[in-house]
Amino acid sequence: MVPPSSTPPPNPQQTQQFLSSVLSQRGPSSLPYTEDTKWLIRQHLLSLVSNYPSLEPKTATFTHNDGRSVNLLQADGTIPMPFQGVTYNIPIIIWLMESYPRYAPAVYVNPTRDMIIKRPHPHVSPSGLVSIPYLHSWIYPSSNLVDLVGNLSSAFSRDPPLYSQRRPNPNPNPSPSPSPSPSINSSMSSSYGHHPPPGPRVAHSATGVYPPSPYGRVQPPQPSQARPTSTDDAAEVYKRNAMNKLVEMVHGDIIGMRKAREVEVEGLFSAQAVLRRREEEINKGLKEMQDEKEALEHQLQVVLMNTDVLDSWIRDNEGKTNNLGKNNVDVDQAIHCADVLSQQMLDCTSADLAIEDVVYSLDKAVQDGAVSFDQYLRNVRLLSREQFFHRATAAKVKEAQMQAQVANMAARMSRFVS
Known part of the structure; x- marks a missing residue:
């Protein structure tokens, strides 16, 4: 735990410009976040810096367990931790992984050389990886970084993860200010990536710069000096x-x-x-x-075409019904074929039916003995040959009529469609 930082908080306008610049980059140097979440990531970081000015957005290289290195956003700094009436500052790093904000970020405690991670700790692993219920129950899009830091501060206040290790200073004239601590490598990871476990570090600063350890740890013998005793008022x-x-x-x-x-x-x-x-x-x-x-x-178009065909047939044959009431109706003239194919079909069909009647009459004649059996066979053979030609001709005429009907329907369809 470290005392409050004396460095001034980052300029909000510079923070906005920095986030807008890094999130708008394209090409190989662009950050690996989806386009539909970049605006929400920017809002989360701006809200975090507004509520906790000690955290600063940065970009750094993160190394995964498989060796992949990727440039990601992080929030680096300290968060307040009230403990027994004293507010401590816990150094942390919040990594925004590639899947953020749909999935929780990776949070690490970032101890300086004067700090040691408590072992064991219910929420912090020896490598510094933080695991609290808020991270496990991360819900998109309601979860955010401000609430995360609030939960971290609350969890750490119940059980602080760090304590400072102090040693006697051999310098007879101690300086009141702590010596600068080396920067921590940004490529920290545990379950997310490789992170070397922090070892015990010896403080080189003067005794009394940091607040006392919250664990009441027995320190090495210190030089005897007068300590004022104070009792808390009720x-x-x-x-x-x-x-x-x-x-x-x-x-x-x-x-x-x-x-x-x-x-x-x-x-x-x-x-x-x-x-x-x-x-x-x-x-x-x-x-x-x-x-x-x-x-x-489609069915309506077919019905309209059939209706048009029937109307045309009625108009063409309406005048022919005027002579049906008269006695001198010529049977051969009662029906007129529309075209040559129809006339040919009529002739073939009538000839076929006539041959059927003749064969039937020959059967009756043979049964009655009016025609000899040899003559019957000879006539049936001739009539069957003739009937075969009539039927073959009728089949060809029918095929030609079908083709003509299809062409006529296609012509009518194009007229209705147009």
Whole structure:
């Protein structure tokens, strides 16, 4: 844990320009975030810096377990941790992975050389990787970095993850300011990537610069010096206990509100799934109705064509019915063929039927003994040969009529379509 930083907070305008610049880059140097989430990532980081100015957005190289290196955004700095009436600053790094914000970021405790990670710790691994319930129950798009840091601060205040290791300073004239600590490699990872576990580090700064360890750790012998004894006033103790109680109540209320919001979000997701299913059903029904409409339009066109054909036939043959009431109706002239093929079909059909009648009459004559059997066979053979030619001619005429009818229907269809 470190005291509050004396460096001024980053300029909000410079932070906005920096995020707009790195998130708008294209090509090989662009950050590996999807285009539809870059605006939300920018808003999350701006809100985080606005609430916690000690955190600064940066870009750094992150190395995965498989050796892949990728340039990612991170929030590097310290977060406040109240513990026993004293506010400590916990150095952390929040990595925004490629899948952010749909999935939770990777959070690491970033101890300086004067700090040691508590072992074991329920939320921090020896490599510094942080694991709290808020990260495990990350919900897109309601979860954000500000709430994450608030949960980190609350979790660390119940069980601080770091303590400072102090050694006696051999310098007889100690300096009141701590020596600068070396920068930590940005490519930290554990389950996300390779991160060397931090070893114990010896502080080279003067004793008394950092706040005391929250664990009451026994330190190496220090040079004897006068320490003023102070006893807490009963009112201060009561005030501190009341504040702790209020913090616990507020934390419980926040957890309850969060659970209620999660249930509400789950209900909205369920309603969204139902609406999507109904949308698919409506689209399917609409497509079926459109197909049925097209089929009915096709049938209507066929009916209109047949109606036109019948109307034409009635108009052509309407004058021929005037002579049906007279006695001198010529049977051969009662029906007129529309074309040569129809006339040829009529002749072949009538000849075929006439031969059928003749063969039937010959059968009766043979049975009555009017015609000899040899003569019957000879006549049936001649009539069958003639009937075969008539039927073959009728089949060819019928095929030609079918082709003509198809051509006529196509011509009529083009007229209706146009």
